Amino acid sequence: MEVVEKRIEEARVAYIPHMGSYDRIPELMQEVGQWVMGKGLQMTGRVYGTYFNSPEDTAEEHLQYEIGFSFEGEAMQEGKVGIKEIPEHTVLAAMHKGPYTEVGPVIHAVADYAVKNGYDIVGPVTEVYLNDPMEVPESELLTEVQFPVIKL
Template sequence: MEVEEKRIKDTQVAFMRYKGGYDKIPELIAEVVEWVTNKGLNMTGMIYGAYFNSPEDVPTEQLRYEIGASFEGSAEDEGKVMVKIIPEHTVVATLHKGPYTDVGPVIHGLAKYADENGYDIIGPVTEVYLNNPNETKPNELLTEVQFPVIKMG
């Protein structure tokens, strides 16, 4: 697994929080993208999911995550869609190629890498979806897996 440390610049996003199964993710992505598009905002290319707990630790109905899309322009919270700026931060990141359902071992591997290389994970794992699952075969899907970190010591 190839891992890189990089800085993520301030990123304005529209997002929705959800509690429940991951089967809702495609629907939530579509809803956020539609909201951004309907507002006439300029999408800037990042579609992501931030995951606050794990199916290994809680039942499906207790999974908590947010799904969002980056954009330029001015917008405010409306209904289920909220707007925020994710502040600039450092991540360790790696690329996963293949079905989204196979990303678990990559997340564990990245967490282990962070631990073994003097990083302290300071936030939820984030998956940045680099291509469209409606246009891409599952084995060709690209997901960047990131953990926000600080370097210890």
């Protein structure tokens, strides 16, 4: 697996924060996507989940994450859908191919790479979903794992 350093461009996103089981992720993705389309906004291709704690050391009901979509246009927060700007930043990234439930080893590998190569992880892990589970088999799903970093 190759770990790369790259810049992520600034993006405006619509997102839903959630605390609880990861089982809700597909439902939240659908909800955010429908909200963005319902507002007539132009999606710009970033579909992501940012995970603020780990299922390895957090009870399922206390898992905190957000699911979001990037878009162009103007929108205001509404109900549980928030709007924010993600600033341009540097990440260490690696690709995972296969079921979302098997991404853990890639997350650990990127974190280990950061430590071994003089990077400080400065934020939570983000998974960027590059294809649609409705269109490809689970074995073909592509997820880019990203950690925001600064070089020490």
